[in-house]
Amino acid sequence: MxxxxxxxxxxxxxxxxxxxxxxxxxxxxxxxxxxxxxxxxxxxxxxxxxQIPCTGCQFFTDDYRLKCTVRPSIANTEEAIHCLDYQPKTNPYLY
Incomplete structure (x- = not known):
């Protein structure tokens, strides 16, 4: 062998x-x-x-418990890219 x-x-x-x-x-x-x-x-x-616009939206709360007051289920996801309820912040110095 x-x-x-x-x-x-x-x-x-x-x-x-x-x-x-x-x-x-x-x-x-x-x-x-x-x-x-x-x-x-x-x-x-x-x-x-x-491209996700959530952080610049008026309804975005920046709180992990409730990210968005209008559509919390799609906040900070790819579905939020073309969100119909997006409203730009009127005062960008507010969080």
Whole structure:
């Protein structure tokens, strides 16, 4: 049995360097592509979240118990992007 393993190792030894080279670069490229994809998706999500107008609305309370007095179920969510009840704050210095 050991002779078979010894023979197999000596048979593939000239191919180990190119195989390891290709595998190492493949793993490196996959990691870089994965990081690039994650960064691109997080930027797209951040752009969408910045379109939520709740913090500038007159009905937004900034209280975790009742975020919005008109539509509390959709406050600070993606559904609030086109909220029909949005009214800009009349006094931006009030919280």
């Amino acid at each position: 050991l002779e078979l393993i010894f023979f197999f190792i000596h048979a593939i030894q000239p191919l180990l360097v190119p195989i390891c080279f290709v595998v190492a670069w493949t793993v490196t490229i996959l990691v870089v592509l994965s990081l690039w994809s994650a960064a691109r998706e997080s930027v797209a999500t951040a752009k969408q979240m910045h």
